[in-house]
Amino acid sequence: MAEAHQAVAFQFTVTPEGLDFHLSREAVKQLYLAGISSWKKRLVRAKNSFLTGVYPASPSSWMVVVMATAGSFYCQVDPSLGMIARIRHCLPESRLLSYQSRTMVSAALFSTGVWLSAVLLFRQALKLLLSYHGWMFEPHGKMSRSTRIWVALMKVLSVRKPLLYSFQTSLPKLPVPPVEATITRYLESVRPLMDDDKYSKMEALAKEFKEKTAPRLQKYLILKSWWTTNYVSDWWEQYIYLCSRSPLMVNSNYYAMDFLYVTPSHVQAARAGNVVHAMLLYRRKLDRGEIPPVMALGIVPMCSYQSERMFNTTRVPGKEKDALLHLVDSKHLAVYHRGRFYKVWLYYGGQLLRPRDLQLQFQRILDDPSPPQPGEERLAALTAGERVPWAEARARFFSHGKNKVSLDAIERAAFFLTLDEEEHGYSPGREGCMDAYAKSLLHGQCYDRWFDKSFTLVVYKNGKVGANAEHSWADAPIIGHLWEFTLATDKFQLGYTEGGHCLGEPDTLLAPPQRLQWDIPQECRAAIESSYRLAKALADDVDFCCFQFSDFGKGLIKKCRTSPDAFIQISLQLAHFRDKGCFCLTYEASMTRLFREGRTETVRSCTAESTAFVRSMADARQTRAERQRLFKLAADKHQHMYRMAMTGAGIDRHLFCLYVVSRYLGVQSPFLAQVLSEPWRLSTSQTPQQQLKLCDLSKFPDHVSTGGGFGPVSTPGQQGGGDVRGVADDGYGVSYIIAGENLITFHVSSKFSSSETDSKRFGRNIRQAMLDIAELFDKPAEKAGK
Secondary structure, eight states: OHHHHHTOSEEEEEETTEEEEEEOHHHHHHHHHHHHHHHHHHHHHHHHHHHHHHTTSOHHHHHHHHHHHHHHHHTTOOTTTTHHHHHHHHSOOBTTBOHHHHHHHHHHHHHHHHHHHHHHHHHHHHHHHHTOOGGGGSOTTOOOHHHHHHHHHHHHHTOSOOOTTTTGGGSOOOOOOOHHHHHHHHHHHHGGGSOHHHHHHHHHHHHHIIIIIHHHHHHHHHHHHHHSSOTTHHHIIIIIIITOOSOSTTTTOEEEEOBSSOOSOOOHHHHHHHHHHHHHHHHHHHHHTOSOOOEETTTEEOOOGGGGGSSSEEEEOOSSOOEEEEOSOOOEEEEEETTEEEEEEOEETTEEOOHHHHHHHHHHHHHOOOOOOTTTTTTTHHHHSOHHHHHHHHHHHSSSHHHHHHHHHHHTSSOEEEEOSSOOSOOTTOTTHHHHHHHHHHHTTSSSSOTTBSEEEEEOTTSOEEEEEOSSSOOHHHHHHHHHHHHHHIIIIIOBOTTSOBSSOOOTTSOOOEEOOOOOOHHHHHHHHHHHHHHHHHHHTEEEEEEEEOSOOHHHHHHTTSOHHHHHHHHHHHHHHHHHSSOOOEEEEEEOTTSTTOOEEEEEOOOHHHHHHHHHHHOTTSOHHHHHHHHHHHHHHHHHHHHHHHTTOOSHHHHHHHHHHHHHHTOOOHHHHHHTTOOOSEEEEEOOOOOGGGSOTTTOTTOOBOOEEEOOOOSOOTTTOOOTTOOOTTOEEEEEEEETTTEEEEEEEEETTOTTOOHHHHHHHHHHHHHHHHHHTTOOOOOOOO
16 A cells, blocks of 8 residues: 555645645655656766767867867967957957957867867768778688778777767668679579579570669669668568568567576576566666677677667557557566566666566566456467457557556567466477477467567576567567677676575565556457467467587587588588478578668578589589588688678669569569569578677586577568568578587477478488588587587
8 A cells, every 4th residue: 555655746635624735755756766867868868979979089089179279379370270260250249258268269169160070071981991891702811901901990990989879870871783783693593493494584584674674673772772871671671571461470570598508597586587687787778879889800880770679669560561669768567477467667766676676576476366357368369460450459449448558558668578387498308398498489378478579578487588579670680689688697797696586685665566457348359369369370380490519519610611601501401402302592691780770681592502512412423522622612602692792782682672663663573573472491590699708608618598590481472571581381490509619509490281391300401411511521520519
């Protein structure tokens, strides 16, 4: 009862004698502290926005310029060549400003103008330097003179420690490749997948497109590239993600896993308390721009714009297309446990709740014996089903009354937390434990994750954690950056007591979590049940195999003088050929974050060089030396294509945008229609490790990351949305992470409904392909992991 009274600053009662006021000092104090905290946050944001705006300069450099100008005047030297005198002449005369004072003000104004001009000059110089990508194509261990000069200039201009968005306006725009170059690369990519007749027909279509249709489409696309920040990203988000009407669960959302071998605490509420607090610390750094940008080579910044919508973001369903709702701030968390929804405040007195206080709140939820309200338990199944029924149900049943209030509490939360009743994680000797863990994070029970939220944090009964992330607002490396920080902060900074509880003492006077109230009529329950049945069928069809390859890792691969990614991609081609007896169109996700607002590009990993190597492995007549030569050619080709994709010279995003322009103009293109209808039967992605300093694996070898994965989806609806990362019904999805020197974790997905695929069989083929290629280089695949 005391907590309820503190929630209101004052109450009044009308009596015959007049108004009777009751003032709560504690409530007024909390309001005051919250206001102070809010203004502090605004001031920090304003300060960091200013520092970002003038980067690579700093306020101290302005003082240097002003002092130098003033010193030169003292020495009777005019560095302005008369400009200061002209400024002084324009200043109004006043008794408050003497002649000397007006001179000093004029000198300060001149110095500020010089300083701002220098800032603009430096930023333009930085943009020109960041447009140079020759460093990426140079042989490993070698550096040309021009690249050495470029590195030196970059270090000079980046001498000041950057904030998260310091480089944003200095990043170059994504260039529009020439149509002829894109078509040439496309035809080269499909040649090993087509017989002579099919290839001749495709060549004819490409020639007709290049000569007749493409020039007009390309002009519009170049025009778009001039007046937009990125000619791809807005259309990619809109048409590939937000226009898709199929379920997000399995088809688009992806997941991230906990440490493989370590669980910092087996107390569910405690682990939730530390992890949530760590995420909120990350959010605070993100709001202030204090997270260092991701840098290649330590000097080349990656675009950070995707991080802006990491928190306080929800995908709102629409009948024709969805929309992203992003709030500047959110002070509460939405929690699901055993069919009930809760709202948990994250601040008290303007300060973040400590981990021990969060543990108390989550334990209160776990101890709550109340049952779910009618229709509440499976409510989130609406977010797991198709988008149109969810949009209709939302408009009809959740647009007013208590349902709207409760839905707002979920959609406007910082993120969504599920306190899961199951236990998951790696358990030596227990077959299929990682497969079940992956499936749980990917789809759960189909109603215990809010798939529309930017991400859902899942904390299991045994203390294991994971996350399910929505894809439209950002790509996997963005959530991966948060996840690395969260796990490292939880384990190495926040810590636990010997009993597994969060450190410190809880504040037992905190108001308990608030149960969200619903009034769900029978018609809405029918819609929920319909979405649940569809989602359940989709989830039950997912065939998952998550396994650790510990025979060797990147340490041995590098001794083969190739990149680990190229080694694994060629191994996947060999495994797929052995699995199905043929080659297929292969998708590997690459990033274009060297450019402003860049997202991804496709690397078509099935090349003429890789297929030649794979065929040599199936030909007993081939010598080891010949296979080594073909492997080297395939690896070099893959690395070159990856670099081309990263530097804006990919294939698929350019063709996708040309297709969008053709649809706007009402132009029919048989070539583009054919290109964008081709199914990806092998979809792959590497999970990068971006913050290796957070966890030194040489000191803590058991703290390896398991990465994450995604589900298999139907052939993407290129004409009406859909995730192009997806595979066909008879294909595989493969995600992998290279953790440390001696471990690679694979996440393989397919569909039970396909008679042509088997995730465990493909996993065995991947393992054997890795070993067979390693044997070519006379490097014994010695057991080096757990």
